[in-house]
Amino acid sequence: MADFKLDKVVIYGVGLIGGSFALALKQSSAVGEVVGLGRSSASLEVAQGLGVIDRVGELADVRDADLVLLAMPVGKMEAVMAAIAPHLGDKTIVVDAGSTKQDVVAAAQRAFGNKLAQFVPCHPIAGAEKSGASAAHARLYIDKRVIVTPLQENTPFAIAIAEAAWTVCGGDVSVMTPAQHDAVFAAVSHLPHLLAFTLVDALAKRPDAAELFANAGAGFRDFTRIASSNPEMWRDICVANRSALIAEVDQYMTALLQARVLLAEADAEGLESTFANAREARNAWLEPLEK
Ligand code: NAD
DSSP, X not given: OTTOOEEEEEEESOSHHXXXXXXXXXXXXXXXXXXXXOSOHHHHXXXXXXXXXXXXXXXXXXXXXXXXXXXXXXXXXXXXXHHHGGXXXXXXXXXXXXXXXXXXXXXXHHHHGGGGGGEEOEEESOOOXXXXXXXXXXXXXXXXXXXXXXXXXXXXXXXXXXXXXXXXTTOEEEEOOHHHHXXXXXXXXXXXXXXXXXXXXXXXXXXXXHHHHXXXXXXXXXXXXXXXXXXXXXXXXXXXTHHHHHHHXXXXXXXXXXXXXXXHTTOHHHXXXXXXXXXXXXXXXXXXXXX
């Protein structure tokens, strides 16, 4: 990776994910210039002030860029793709960081037309409940999985540039189909976010909310950390992946109803067996991550 260098990278949507990508490329000396685009010039100026981007650009900047990263909420991707498509140079590769893939691929098919081969769909499995360029940091992608869901139209060169860019940021690239991606992340990411948001919302609407929150401890804080995530971003993810997410909600409701039966029957053995199985599975998952 030592010799991987992009002369010009455009980040469209300079928040946590886009800003961290910019900082990671800079830290690895893998980029000449980072240009920021987005919907708010005030936040782009903040990003420039923080050194996340070198300058605020305009649409024409994508023409001679080596790489464009799309890092706005997934519901906004199609409009942005359509806006940049007429300006894209032949050699520019476009990647995204969106948390869902089938909708983003469908948007790209509509928006990019005969330039579709230049778009390589990606999703870094790294993030936080914080948002905006001020939350960005160069180490966000270190040892984090990055899913790439290549299109049939992509050239080996386009895929190699996309993979090398994430690798130089510290990511660990693996390949999936968009459908596999959306099914897996409905279970391990989108469902937990939906649960955390809806639990906190339901408690907050109760007449005794103040007393409940005053007494909530570390377990509540851990379980609900992701309910501090960006509502606009998670709205888009849940809507985009709703069919896979509804299937996961149904499976989870079945599991909850089974737990309810165990409770109603005071089935201590059944509850302990459920909890022990969960603890064993979680510990086995955590072990390699904590090395
Ligand atoms: P963020 O809120 O920190 O940043 C989003 C950026 O997009 C902001 O700079 C915002 O101004 C800009 N933006 C919003 N609407 C726009 C529009 N219409 N046109 C142009 N720019 C617009 O969010 P983030 O966490 O950086 O997420 C960005 C993308 O990365 C999303 O698609 C999200 O699904 C994905 N993602 C997020 C995480 C995470 O945990 N935060 C992890 C992996 C992938």
